[in-house]
Amino acid sequence: MSQTQAYTLSQLGRHIQALITRDANLQNVWVVGETVDVRVSGGHCYLELVEKDPSTGKAVAKARATIWASTFYRLSADFMRATGQTFRSDLKVMACVAATYHPLYGMSLNIVAIDPTYTLGDAMQRRAQMIERLRREGIIDMNRTLQWPLLTQRIAIISARGAAGYGDFMHQLYSNPSRLRFATRLFSAVLQGERTAPTIIAALDEIHSNIDQWDCVVIIRGGGATSDLAAFDDYNLAANIAQFPIPVIIGIGHERDVTLLDYVANMRVKTPTAAAEWLISRAEGELGRLQQIASAMLQAVSDRISGNHRQLAFIEGQIPALAQNALTRAQNRLLSLQSGLASISDRRLRPEMARLDGIRQAIVQAAQVAIERADTRLKGSQQLLDVLSPQATLRRGYSITRIAGHAAKAADLREDEILETTFADGTAYSTINTIELTINNNNPN
Numbered sequence: 460m461s462q463t464q465a466y467t468l469s470q471l472g473r474h475i476q477a478l479i480t481r482d483a484n485l486q487n488v489w490v491v492g493e494t495v496d497v498r499v500s501g502g503h504c505y506l507e508l509v510e511k512d513p514s515t516g517k518a519v520a521k522a523r524a525t526i527w528a529s530t531f532y533r534l535s536a537d538f539m540r541a542t543g544q545t546f547r548s549d550l551k552v553m554a555c556v557a558a559t560y561h562p563l564y565g566m567s568l569n570i571v572a573i574d575p576t577y578t579l580g581d582a583m584q585r586r587a588q589m590i591e592r593l594r595r596e597g598i599i600d601m602n603r604t605l606q607w608p609l610l611t612q613r614i615a616i617i618s619a620r621g622a623a624g625y626g627d628f629m630h631q632l633y634s635n636p637s638r639l640r641f642a643t644r645l646f647s648a649v650l651q652g653e654r655t656a657p658t659i660i661a662a663l664d665e666i667h668s669n670i671d672q673w674d675c676v677v678i679i680r681g682g683g684a685t686s687d688l689a690a691f692d693d694y695n696l697a698a699n700i701a702q703f704p705i706p707v708i709i710g711i712g713h714e715r716d717v718t719l720l721d722y723v724a725n726m727r728v729k730t731p732t733a734a735a736e737w738l739i740s741r742a743e744g745e746l747g748r749l750q751q752i753a754s755a756m757l758q759a760v761s762d763r764i765s766g767n768h769r770q771l772a773f774i775e776g777q778i779p780a781l782a783q784n785a786l787t788r789a790q791n792r793l794l795s796l797q798s799g800l801a802s803i804s805d806r807r808l809r810p811e812m813a814r815l816d817g818i819r820q821a822i823v824q825a826a827q828v829a830i831e832r833a834d835t836r837l838k839g840s841q842q843l844l845d846v847l848s849p850q851a852t853l854r855r856g857y858s859i860t861r862i863a864g865h866a867a868k869a870a871d872l873r874e875d876e877i878l879e880t881t882f883a884d885g886t887a888y889s890t891i892n893t894i895e896l897t898i899n900n901n902n903p904n
Contacts, residue, residue: 472562502528582772624681
């Protein structure tokens with residue numbers, strides 16, 4: 460039996476790799492397919508491109524594909540800008556690929572470019588043009604960047620009266636488990652067909668006339684055929700929403716449905732019910748934040764009161780010792796002051812006492828001199844009084860005659876009156892018999 464020459468797997472793989480690499484028809488080739496299992500890891504995008512049978516929807520061809528990080532960042536940004544959506548699974552794409560083969564990892568396609576117009580189609584192209592116009596005019600982000608008020612409770616609703624989506628929204632909003640209260644008003648509009656854009660714009664104008672009464676606008680419509688949503692891809696309507704002065708929420712169709720309004724509104728939700736849920740969630744968040752603040756305030760006050768109680772208890776325990784310490788310090792200070800005062804008093808009182816002793820002696824001497832002088836004057840006065848007294852006059856041989864206790868004058872005498880005559884050695888009484896008056900020429904009377 461002859462020896463058959465065989466390749467190793469790596470040799471065969473390198474041979475296939477060389478063939479594919481040298482074949483120019485396998486490099487930079489445009490292919491179409493549907494994206495499957497798109498995932499990004501380490502900046503690189505890994506996916507599969509699948510061709511499906513149009514009649515059965517079954518895969519008839521499949522290939523692994525890679526977009527390296529150096530290319531994916533640019534391609535995904537261009538795709539988003541052109542189509543308004545991220546590069547994801549379940550998209551029909553036209554991609555420029557280079558076939559590669561690795562002995563270990565097998566065959567794959569390296570995507571180097573993507574034609575977004577193939578994904579867009581005719582309608583998507585028009586939407587992309589309107590998005591680009593809104594971006595050029597600088598208004599596409601005006602409503603999207605508005606700040607929401609802390610409390611969003613006054614809601615202006617644009618919807619069709621009696622529509623199922625409007626009923627779902629109201630039921631969800633007013634049956635919230637937190638029993639939050641909202642103020643709502645319906646501004647009726649047509650949400651299908653040619654009248655969609657003008658009637659929504661008219662509703663926006665009516666809301667704007669009383670803008671201070673509302674916190675936000677909600678535009679809602681239930682699901683339907685994709686063709687029914689074409690009326691929302693309107694530039695004038697999008698421009699009005701983009702420039703509206705309060706936040707606008709769009710809840711149109713199903714989660715898979717995308718319209719031009721979703722690119723300009725402040726918030727996009729998948730359904731009318733989701734719009735109500737978002738508003739409830741936001742209000743519950745604010746309520747929770749207020750409850751947290753109240754709990755924090757209560758805890759802070761409780762901690763402060765508890766700390767004050769402990770401080771008061773400590774102070775209460777310290778008061779007796781503090782009082783005793785204060786008394787002891789005061790007593791020690793008094794003793795120190797007393798000792799110092801005694802020393803100071805002794806030093807200052809000694810000369811004062813000596814001076815007082817000198818003054819006292821001087822006073823005694825002055826008093827004795829004054830007393831002696833007064834005694835001398837008294838004795839002189841006594842001697843004068845003795846000389847001038849009636850008794851001295853009587854001792855010299857004179858007498859005093861009185862009538863009724865008064866010194867008698869001859870002119871005042873009457874006959875038969877009783878006279879009292881006082882002598883040095885006694886008293887005599889006599890009766891007047893005769894009165895002789897002496898005439899005194901010097902007396903004018």
